[in-house]
Amino acid sequence: MNFLTLAAKNLLRRRGRTLLTVLGVAIAVSVLFSLMALNSGYEKELNKEVNSMGIHILAVPKGCPYEAASLIIHGGVIPKYLSDSDLKNVSLIPGIELATPMLMHQFMKKDERSGKSTPHIIYGINIEEMRTLKPWWTVEGRFFRDNETNVMLVGRDLADKENLSVGQILAVGPNKENFTVVGILDRTGDQDDQFHFFPLAEAQRIFSKEGKITTIAVKVDDVSQISQVSAEMEKISDIQVVTMTQIMGTIMNLAGSARSLLLTVIAIALIISAFGIINTLLMSVNERTQEFGMMKAIGASGLDIGKMVLAETVIITAAGGLIGIFGSIVGSSLIESFVKNMLPYSPRGSLISLNPELIIFALVFSIMLGLVCGIYPAFKSSRLTPMEAIRSGAD
Helix, strand or coil, X not given: CCHHHHHHHHHHCCHHHHHHHHHHHHHHHHHHHHXXXXXXXXXXXXXXXXXXXXXXEEEEECCCHHHHHHHHHCCCCXXXXXXXXXXXXXXXXXXXXXXXXXXXXXXXXXXCCCCCEEEEEEEEECHHHHHHHCCCCCEEECCCCCXXXXXXXXXXHHHHHHCCCCCCEEEECCCCEEEEEEEEECCCCCHHHHCEEEEHHHHHHHCCCCCEECEEEEEECCHHHHHHHHHHHHCCXXXXXXXXXXXXXXXHHHHHHHHHHHHHHHHHHHHHHHHHHHHHHHHHHHHCHHHHHHHHHCCCCHHHHHHHHHHHHHHHHHHHHHHHHHHHHHCHHHHHHHHHHHCCCCCCCCCCCCCHHHHHHHHHHHHHHHXXXXXXXXXXXXXCCHHHHHHHHHC
């Protein structure tokens, strides 16, 4: 009979205590694995979402640049505007490949079935310039032309949610003007799936914002020159500049605060699990001193007994690790929903990044935790002499 088989039989003799210890390890590993998967998925989706904008720099009205940039990314409306002259001045700066204006506005659309009105976001854009920034855009139907009137594109998620189709007519704006859906964007997987897109001039006209723009999206010739271009743009009196790197860095700093809280939870869970493992093993050693004495009396060495105790630890932690990882995978949607509510900003995509490397790391970590926790009980059991052990068990 090998050490693992003997260790398994010993653990099954104390099912209740073993089960509680395994569950303690499972909870700790589950929390650890979930955080690692979330950290990996969060950064991956955030990079994907920021990069999907196809923009290197955003020029926004002076005020709170990060708040404005965040609102712009997610379709929020800001109260200040830039002008056509600001656009002209930005376009003259060396090193800029493209500077395109955008106007964002909201309109309320009433649901005929529920009677409730919900806000819809309109992006006024120059379509050819936007397609240069986002060459991956494809469309069902067609793209509008910048000089067209009463036409729009809609994102795929919005079209599915509102049952919109190419050729459908929607009433938009303060005067409820009829606009025709000439195209539906193919799914992009980012915020563009949620918006209406109008020719810029039309968006300015229907909301009485002629000559006003919300932001200027800038693409530079050479990304290594972003700092120099940003410095030149900052010289324009009405403009504050936010780069996509700054936006991502700010969001990651905010998210880091929330992750610090989760790390604290992990540390507490690991400490509790470690003490649980040590307690279980020490109680097992104390209860089995006579058994260990008999084993030594018939020829087992202290090393053999130490190996058996360590084998018990490996079985406990491996089982706990597997259960914890499986539980995290099964409950990933619930974990993701919980964390999204905690984080100050969450990308739209899945935040759980499950990959074999993380699974292997979490399992190896759980086993290493068990080995560390099992060293002292194994050492203690291996030091018992046969007579001392038998006498102790008889008392």
